[in-house]
Amino acid sequence: PAGVINVIYGSGRETVSALMASGKIDIFAFIGTNKAASDLKKLHPRPHRLRAALGLDAKNPGIVLPQVDLDNAVSEAVTGALSFNGQRCTALKILFVHEDVVDSFIQKFNAKLATLKPGMPWEDGVALTPLPEAGKVDYLNALVADAAQHGARVMNANGGVSRGTFFYPAVLYPVNPQMRVYHEEQFGPVVPIVPYRDLETVINYVLDSDFGQQLSLFGTDPAEIGRLVDAFANQVGRININAQCQRGPDAFPFNGRKNSAEGTLSVHDALRVFSIRTLVATKFQDNNKALLSEILRNRDSNFLTTDYIF
Structure with a gap:
């Protein structure tokens, strides 16, 4: 029906801010x-009446264990970090790779990266395209420069080379906590790789992070994978085993913890979030049973009906 869906054009800051301030949302x-x-929620004059389902920032780590199918880990990591130029909230934003396999991982990663075709989005087979945000290239260059200042190197040929709004992916190694890219969500084609020896390093990173959307575990040791699942089960909304972080299918809930989400998105869960259930109750007595039966039989109420069963 008319008015069910409305599209309002203009700057998000101006249009959404005004809508929230109206109190009608x-x-x-x-x-x-x-x-x-x-900031937007604070504008609502009746915050207790506002229900929210939010998908927010993420710094999803990919964790590569010493016992691992390295080819699969590399394939999933390249796609996870660089599909859509890494501009997905579900992208792999930082890779922790055990020092026993990190050299081989980087070599294979760079070889796979070199096969990705740059170009315009409408060209066949293109995997790397210009970035849509003004100032994004400058921001990514600043992250790379900061990492270099604190000891990281660009490990791949042409990494960080830019032209206009196109930025060729930069693989940074070794990344450490002094670097901005260790903490900030880059939301672009910069791939920070952190070497580690002790799993506590990785566990503490996830525990201390302000974000908790997803993470990926790459390994073949059941005991180690099982231990990490238990360690992270209350830290992120989804744990992917030998697979990249991703959105979907819609049968799966899309959520997160900490600053990464509020509520749960997916077809089923969103309908529950967007609904407030109403209950009509009475005492189990003959007169009340007769009353309800008459209401149903005569269709005296549109709400009290047996026509629809959910």
Whole structure:
């Protein structure tokens, strides 16, 4: 029916801010940064009436264990970090690779990366395209420069080379906590690789992170995978085993913890989030049973009906 879906054109800051300030918004579904979501929610004059389903920032780690199918880990990591130029909230944003396999991992990663075709989005077979955001190339260059200042190197040929709004992926190694890219969500084709020896290093990173959307575990040791699943089960919304982080299918809930989400998105879960259940109750007595039977029989209520069963 007319008015069910309305499209309002203009700057998001201007249009959404005005809508929230009006107090007429009951449900807020939003994908963006946690800061933007918080600022918008604060504009609502009746915050207790506002329900929210938010997909927010993420710094999803890929964790490569010493016992691993390295070819699969590399394939999933390249796609996870660089599909859509890494501009997915579900992208792999930082890779922790055990020192026993890190050299081989980087060699294979760079070989796979070199096969990705750059070009325009409408060209066949293109995997790397220009970035759509003004100032994004400058931001990525600043991350690379900061990492280099603190001891990282660009490990792949042409890494970080840019032209206009195109930025060729930069693989950075070894990345450490002094670097901005260790903490910031780059949301672009910069791939930070952190070598580690002790799993506590990785566990502490996830525990201390402000974000908790997803992570990926790559390994073949059941005991080690099982231990890490238990360590991370209350830290992220989804743990992927030998697979990249990703959105979907819609049968799976899309959620997160900490600053990465509020509520749960997916077809089923979103309908529950967007719904407030109403209950009509009475005492189990003959007169009440007769009353309800008459209401149903005569269709005296549109709400009280046996026509639909959910």
